[in-house]
Amino acid sequence: MTGSERVWFVTGAGRGLGFAVARAALIAGHKVVAAARRPEAAEEALADLPGAAENLLAERLDVTRPEDARLAANAALNRFGRVDVLVNAAGYGQIGAFEANAPEDVQRQFDVNVFGLMHVTRAILPAMRARRSGRIFNFSSIAGVRGRPGGSLYAASKFAVGGFSEGLAAEVKPLGIFVTVVEPGYFRTDFLDESSMRFGDIAIDDYAEVTAAIKGGYAQRNHKQPGDPERLAQTLLALADEPAPPVHFAAGSDAVEIVAAKLAAWGRELEAWKHLSAAADGSFPDAV
Ligand SMILES: NC(=O)c1ccc[n+]([C@@H]2O[C@H](COP(=O)([O-])OP(=O)(O)OC[C@H]3O[C@@H](n4cnc5c(N)ncnc54)[C@H](OP(=O)(O)O)[C@@H]3O)[C@@H](O)[C@H]2O)c1
CATH class of the missing domain: 1.20.5 (Single alpha-helices involved in coiled-coils or other helix-helix interfaces)
Incomplete structure (x- = not known):
C-alpha cells in the first residue's frame, strides 16, 4: 500500500482527532468515509477541500448501533470498493470516582469506547480479510496505560481497547492486516470539555477533594493541551505507510x-x- 491512494474510514469524524484525521487524509488525496453521529456537520466542514466532491463520503454512525456500523461499512464498500484504513477515534471519558458513577454510566462508557469500537471493527474486517490487506488504528489513551484516581472507568475502557487490539493484531496479522493501538497524551480537542467529558454525579464526601482537583485541572487545560491534532493526523498518515507498524503507538512526548x-x-x-x-x-x- 506504500505511497498509494487509500480509502480511510474514520469514526468520530465530526470533530476532534477523528475530524483531524479525516481532513488530513482528504488533503493528502485519499478517499475518506467520514463517519459521525452528525454526518451533515462533518460533510459541511470537509466539503470545501479540494477533491472532496469525489473523495468524501459522510455517513451516519453512532458507534453504539451495530446496524449503523453495518450500513456505513456497506456504503463505504459500495462507493469506494474497499476500506484500506479504519480509524476508530470515537470515544469519550466517563470521569469521577468509581463509586460516584452509576452502573448505567459504566455501561455507556463501555458501549461507546469498547463495544462501539468492536461493532465498527466487526463491520469492516470481512472486506479487509477478503483482500488480505488493511490497517486499523484504535484510539486508546495514556489512560489505557496507567490508571489514576477519578479515571478508573475511562481507564478500564481504554485498557480494554488495548487488550482487544493486542489480541486482534496477533489474530489478523497473518491475514495481511495490521492493528495499532494509539495512546495519545493530551491533545487540543473538545475532549476535556463538558460536551465530551462526563462526570459521575453520585456525591460522596470522601471523593469530593479528588473530584474537585480533576475538574480544576481539566478546566485549566481545556483547549490548551500541548498536542496538536493536525500533527497527530499526519503521524497516522505516516504510520499507514509503514510496512511494519507498531502494535502500540504512544502519541505525543507526554x-x-x-x-x-x-x-x-x-x-x-x-x-x-x-x-x-x-x-x-x-x-x-x-x-x-
Ligand atoms: N484529546 C485527547 O487529549 C485524547 C487523549 C487520549 C485519548 N483520546 C481519545 O481519542 C479519541 C478522540 O477524542 P477527541 O480528542 O477527538 O475528543 P472529542 O473532541 O471530544 O471528540 C470525540 C468524538 O467522539 C465522537 N463520539 C462520541 N460518542 C460517540 C458515539 N456514540 N458514536 C459516534 N461518535 C461518538 C464525538 O462525536 P459527536 O460530535 O457526535 O459528539 C466526537 O467526534 C477518543 O477515543 C478519546 O478517548 C483523546
Whole structure:
C-alpha cells in the first residue's frame, strides 16, 4: 500500500482527532468515509477541500448501533470498493470516582469506547480479510496505560481497547492486516470539555477533594493541551505507510514519558515481588 491512494474510514469524524484525521487524509488525496453521529456537520466542514466532491463520503454512525456500523461499512464498500484504513477515534471519558458513577454510566462508557469500537471493527474486517490487506488504528489513551484516581472507568475502557487490539493484531496479522493501538497524551480537542467529558454525579464526601482537583485541572487545560491534532493526523498518515507498524503507538512526548514511567514502575514491582510470584507455582517453595 506504500505511497498509494487509500480509502480511510474514520469514526468520530465530526470533530476532534477523528475530524483531524479525516481532513488530513482528504488533503493528502485519499478517499475518506467520514463517519459521525452528525454526518451533515462533518460533510459541511470537509466539503470545501479540494477533491472532496469525489473523495468524501459522510455517513451516519453512532458507534453504539451495530446496524449503523453495518450500513456505513456497506456504503463505504459500495462507493469506494474497499476500506484500506479504519480509524476508530470515537470515544469519550466517563470521569469521577468509581463509586460516584452509576452502573448505567459504566455501561455507556463501555458501549461507546469498547463495544462501539468492536461493532465498527466487526463491520469492516470481512472486506479487509477478503483482500488480505488493511490497517486499523484504535484510539486508546495514556489512560489505557496507567490508571489514576477519578479515571478508573475511562481507564478500564481504554485498557480494554488495548487488550482487544493486542489480541486482534496477533489474530489478523497473518491475514495481511495490521492493528495499532494509539495512546495519545493530551491533545487540543473538545475532549476535556463538558460536551465530551462526563462526570459521575453520585456525591460522596470522601471523593469530593479528588473530584474537585480533576475538574480544576481539566478546566485549566481545556483547549490548551500541548498536542496538536493536525500533527497527530499526519503521524497516522505516516504510520499507514509503514510496512511494519507498531502494535502500540504512544502519541505525543507526554505519552512517551508516561508509558516509559509505567514500564519502569511495573518492572520494579515485578522484580520486588518475583520471589512470591514464583512461589505461586512452587518454583521457590522456601519463599512462603
Ligand atoms: N484529546 C485527547 O487529549 C485524547 C487523549 C487520549 C485519548 N483520546 C481519545 O481519542 C479519541 C478522540 O477524542 P477527541 O480528542 O477527538 O475528543 P472529542 O473532541 O471530544 O471528540 C470525540 C468524538 O467522539 C465522537 N463520539 C462520541 N460518542 C460517540 C458515539 N456514540 N458514536 C459516534 N461518535 C461518538 C464525538 O462525536 P459527536 O460530535 O457526535 O459528539 C466526537 O467526534 C477518543 O477515543 C478519546 O478517548 C483523546
